[in-house]
Amino acid sequence: MSTRYMKKVYGGDVGLENNNENLSDTEIPITGVKPKQFNVFDLLNQNSENEAKDDDDEGESENPVIDTTVSEVSKRKKKKKKKHKKLDSSRVQQSSRRSSENNEEVDEIERTVREVNKLLGEPTPGCSQDIVVNELAMVPKAKENTLTIQHKHLNTFNELKRIFGTKTIQAEQSKRRDRDRVGHLKKTWLISARHNWPPIGKSGISMSIDQSIEYKGNVQYFVFEHNSTYIHIQKKFLQVVESMDPQNIIKIVNAHPYHVDGLLQLSELCKMSEDLAMAAELVERALYSLECAFHPLFNITTATCRLDYKKQQNRAFFITLFKHLLFVGGRACYRTSLELCKLLLSLDPEGDPLAIILALDLYALRGREYTWFVEFCETWESTRNLTQLPNMAYGLALCHFHLGNKEAAEELLQNALIMFPGVLIPLLDKCSVQTDSRVLGHDFFNSKAAATTPPALEKLQTLYVYRSYHLWKETDILSWLEAQVHIVLNRVDSEDDYVKYCTAKRSKRYQGKLPMNIARHIILSDIKEVTFNVQEMQNGGSILSHDPLPPTDSIDLYSRPTPPPRTNHNNSNLFSLFFSSLFMDLDGDVAIAAANGFNLFDENARNDDHD
Structure with missing residues (x-):
């Protein structure tokens, strides 16, 4: 063991004798020495090269075997370093060869491109990149x-x-x-x-x-x-x-x-x-x-x-x-x-056979999926005319409002109020808001709205009000709505062209009886405030709880059995009549509690602004 370590162990040179030959391997005489506090694991942290160097300088190696092993270890490390250097140099040579091969391949590609350009004509600078970017931008997202x-x-x-x-x-x-x-x-x-x-x-x-x-x-x-x-x-x-x-x-x-x-x-x-x-x-x-x-x-x-x-x-x-x-x-x-x-x-x-599109805005807003709803409307608007439905028009404006898109929200809400003015007064009534005197006195949201709204559109508006009025009861939303209503009235008074256009479009579109998919939605939704008669439906069919209004081109696996003769229900009690109505067809002016919207995929809705 070297004297350096001996000093660390015994706290100095007091206990070391000058004559090392008299020391035995098993016994070391130490008198009057107080050992110094030290950490034994510090011995393991010493560098072997420094140890060999210290041993050579002091010249007091007690164990020659250890000295020889340390020197051998240092030699091995030097050999490994040399090997690493050789490997690094070989890698550099290989990478240089690969880069040269790649350069040769690039040169061949450039030659072929030049030959093609000679045949087809030289493109303008940056033309290919612009085309790629424009093509990627024009590719619509899959619906x-x-x-x-x-x-x-x-x-x-x-x-x-x-x-x-x-x-x-x-x-x-x-x-x-x-x-x-x-x-x-x-x-x-x-x-x-x-x-x-x-x-x-x-x-x-x-x-x-x-x-x-x-x-x-x-x-x-x-x-x-x-x-x-x-x-x-x-x-x-x-x-x-x-x-x-x-x-x-x-x-x-x-x-x-x-x-x-x-x-x-x-x-x-x-x-x-x-x-x-x-x-x-x-x-x-x-x-x-x-x-x-x-x-x-x-x-x-x-x-x-x-x-x-x-x-x-x-x-x-x-x-x-x-x-x-x-x-x-x-x-x-x-x-x-x-x-x-x-x-x-x-x-x-x-086809959307149950017109679920009429409830989509409610759950998107309630679930606070504003970004998804905006993306959905942008993706499907071109083929489905979503904003021609009152629930989608007002719902999209609300989504932009919650996202902080002030300008877009204001424009969309004004367009919705102009296109569907019959929504405002029932909506304020359901929200228990006292209507402004100017709004009450103006015929645009009152008599004129009622006169220019077809019955089918009225069902959609009523359905939206009774299903989604809770979304408008917040204070900041009501103040925002009030401001936009006054702006719309100013546009009406100034005879804005868009107001005239929406009035004409509203009178032409949404005509005819309720489509079957909307009628199914109304029956299944079961909203009591919205009713319709059987005569209001297109191609009226059987109304059964397990299969309301099957399609006219239905592919039936089961034929409907012939019903037994109906007894006179005049003597029957109301309880039996109630349960009977759940199983039999409804004839005549039987009001069905329910409500839902307009058929997004109806032929009238497909006609966009080509009229």
């Missing part, structure tokens, strides 16, 4: 991208946790854990199956790829299929519906707990009797049954899977999904409802 779904937002419990916290849904989570221990329920995306549900087994419903429809791009069509057992149950169900006996519906559901149409019909009965919890659970069970039948390629998050609404067996999924999102929205889970709206629209975006 399906705006309808893609995030799986985490399909679960209602995730949103409830964010809103109310974990403790609020602790009891429900315990039920889910019990359900998971049962083990006979499948795990699905749309519905969290409950522990008290029976095992689904073979429900009789399956899904396959629809070979009867041509595919366009990456879009793929699917179709639900029923086996022989389910067909037998469905025919029996249709006979029960014609018999107008609610007890028979309950018997079918008890015998076949996953029969979809039976669950939907029974859900309506529970809803009318104000048992909303049971009504929602029956709809969830119906949706769970349909989801368990999904094809492996039927991915609901991609927005590229389609279902043909004309096919009778597909319509149950549309209707069940619509009713489910209404119940979810009733629980203040607006973000989940928005995802369900996107899913429902992605199944048939061209």
Whole structure:
């Protein structure tokens, strides 16, 4: 051991004798020395090269073997450094060779480009880059991208946790854990199956790829299929519906707990009797049954899977999904409802058989998805004329207001007020706002608005007011609305050309009877303040809870049985008449509580500003 380390161990040269030959390997005489405090691990931190250097300088190496090993280690390190230098030099040579080869390839490419330019003509400087940039800017975003779904937002419990916290849904989570221990329920995306549900087994419903429809791009069509057992149950169900006996519906559901149409019909009965919890659970069970039948390629998050609404067996999924999102929205889970709206629209975006576009703005604003809603309107406006619907026009202005786009929000709100003036007065009444004297005295928002608004458009406006008036009750929004109303009145008084244009367009568009998809939306939405008569519908059809207003070109798997002779209901009580109305067609001037908007895909709506 070197004297340097000996000094560190023993605190100085007091205990060291000059004659090293008298020291034995096992015994070192030390007298009157107090050791110094030190850290033993400091010995490991010393550099071996410095150690060898110190040993050479002092010339007092007690162990020659250690000195030789240290010198060998230092030599090895030097050899490694030399090897690394050689490798680095070889790498530099290889990189230089590669760069030269790449330069040769670039030269060949330049030669070919020059030859092509000689044949076709020399382009202007920067022309190719500008063309590429312009082409990328002109490529529109795929419409399906705006309808893609995030799986985490399909679960209602995730949103409830964010809103109310974990403790609020602790009891429900315990039920889910019990359900998971049962083990006979499948795990699905749309519905969290409950522990008290029976095992689904073979429900009789399956899904396959629809070979009867041509595919366009990456879009793929699917179709639900029923086996022989389910067909037998469905025919029996249709006979029960014609018999107008609610007890028979309950018997079918008890015998076949996953029969979809039976669950939907029974859900309506529970809803009318104000048992909303049971009504929602029956709809969830119906949706769970349909989801368990999904094809492996039927991915609901991609927005590229389609279902043909004309096919009778597909319509149950549309209707069940619509009713489910209404119940979810009733629980203040607006973000989940928005995802369900996107899913429902992605199944048939061209036809939108349930006119879900009329509810899309509500859930986007409630869920605070302002940026997504603006992007959706920009993507679909050119082909669907979204701003020609009152809910989309006013909703888009609100989104820009929340995003802080002041100029865009003001322009959009003024355009909405000019195009749909009949919205203002009912909206202020629902918000319990005292209307300004100037607004009340001006005929633009009163008599003139009523005279120039067709009945179909009036339904849309009334639906929007009663569904979305809560969005306008904030103080800053009402003050902003008041300012824009006065600006619009100034434009009206100055005989603005845009005001004349909107008045003429409003009188020509929205004419005729309500389209069937809007009527379906009204029936399923069940908003009591908005009603319509059967005569107001286009191509009126049968109104049944499990399949309201089937398309005129419907591809039916089941033929409707002949109803039995109707007895005289004059002697019947009101209770029996109430339940009978759930199963039979409605004739004459029977008012149906519900409401929804205008058919976005109607021929009148397709005509843009070409009139």
